[in-house]
Amino acid sequence: xxxxxxxxxxxxxxxxxxxxxxxxxxxxxxxxxxxxxxxxxxxxxxxxxxxxxxxxxxxxxxxxxxxxxxxxxxxxxxxxxxxxxxxxxxxxxxxxxxxxxxxxxxxxxxxxxxxxxxxxxxxxxxxxxxxxxxxxxxxxxxxxxxxxxxxxxxxxxxxxxxxxxxxxxxxxxxxxxxxxxxxxxxxxxxxxxxxxxxxxxxxxxxxxxxxxxxxxxxxxxxxxxxxxxxxxxxxxxxxxxxxxxxxxxxxx
Numbered sequence: 541x542x543x544x545x546x547x548x549x550x551x552x553x554x555x556x557x558x559x560x561x562x563x564x565x566x567x568x569x570x571x572x573x574x575x576x577x578x579x580x581x582x583x584x585x586x587x588x589x590x591x592x593x594x595x596x597x598x599x600x601x602x603x604x605x606x607x608x609x610x611x612x613x614x615x616x617x618x619x620x621x622x623x624x625x626x627x628x629x630x631x632x633x634x635x636x637x638x639x640x641x642x643x644x645x646x647x648x649x650x651x652x653x654x655x656x657x658x659x660x661x662x663x664x665x666x667x668x669x670x671x672x673x674x675x676x677x678x679x680x681x682x683x684x685x686x687x688x689x690x691x692x693x694x695x696x697x698x699x700x701x702x703x704x705x706x707x708x709x710x711x712x713x714x715x716x717x718x719x720x721x722x723x724x725x726x727x728x729x730x731x732x733x734x735x736x737x738x739x740x741x742x743x744x745x746x747x748x749x750x751x752x753x754x755x756x757x758x759x760x761x762x763x764x765x766x767x768x769x770x771x772x773x774x775x776x777x778x779x780x781x782x783x784x785x786x787x788x789x790x791x792x
Contacts, residue, residue: 543659546609549613550612550622551579551586551622552579555612556579559612562605562608567626572592573592573593576591577589582646582649583646585649589624589625590625592629593629594628594629594630600626600641600648602652603623603625604655605622605624606620607619607620608620619666619670621659621669623655625645625648638715643710643711647702647705650698651698651702655698658694672691673690673691674746679753684760684763684764685763688746688750688771689767689771689774691746692743692771692775695739696739696776699742703738704731711734712728714726714734735779736783736787740786740787740790743772743776747768747790747791772784772791
């Protein structure tokens with residue numbers, strides 16, 4: 541069976557009680573306490589809806605888990621890669637007014653569908669996640685170039701499309717954190733600038749994740765920044781356009 545076909549057989553209300561302990565254990569493995577899990581539906585598409593006990597500055601995030609579903613879908617892989625949507629239960633006071641659960645859910649479900657499409661086009665995608673994910677605990681310096689290219693390709697592919705949909709659904713503003721802890725809302729931002737700023741912030745986030753993995757390692761830092769500049773140049777030209785140089789300069 542194709543990965544997407546398995547997804548639709550797996551993610552249904554009838555399997556919710558079987559998925560629950562698997563998702564709960566998976567959340568625990570990455571340091572989150574799961575409060576609840578349901579199979580939900582939006583616009584006819586079923587997905588795993590997982591609420592976690594954490595306060596953060598995001599409403600929802602897509603996370604992929606490798607699960608042993610052989611007892612649910614007979615004959616299926618014991619390491620099936622399942623994208624799920626995790627929701628925070630509380631938010632920082634300064635971000636709470638900007639939370640739009642409906643729009644955030646649509647954003648993450650675009651990611652879920654795009655991940656399923658990626659796997660359909662590249663059946664080795666789950667194995668690349670296992671080998672090169674930036675969340676891999678024992679990621680080596682030697683794997684950094686391939687890991688960064690993989691993560692940047694994935695992020696730019698997913699987030700650029702989702703940002704356009706966010707804008708179409710009414711998010712035409714940029715939130716700018718201020719030094720006093722407040723947030724300034726810059727309204728009526730043009731689409732191109734909106735996408736560039738949103739994706740640019742993701743580039744910085746990914747850079748920081750990699751740098752934290754190799755603190756005080758000057759060789760790793762050089763590899764990280766060089767590999768990220770190469771990936772942005774390779775995959776981000778049509779996204780950043782006139783802001784490309786600005787993004788590259790943030791990676792020095």
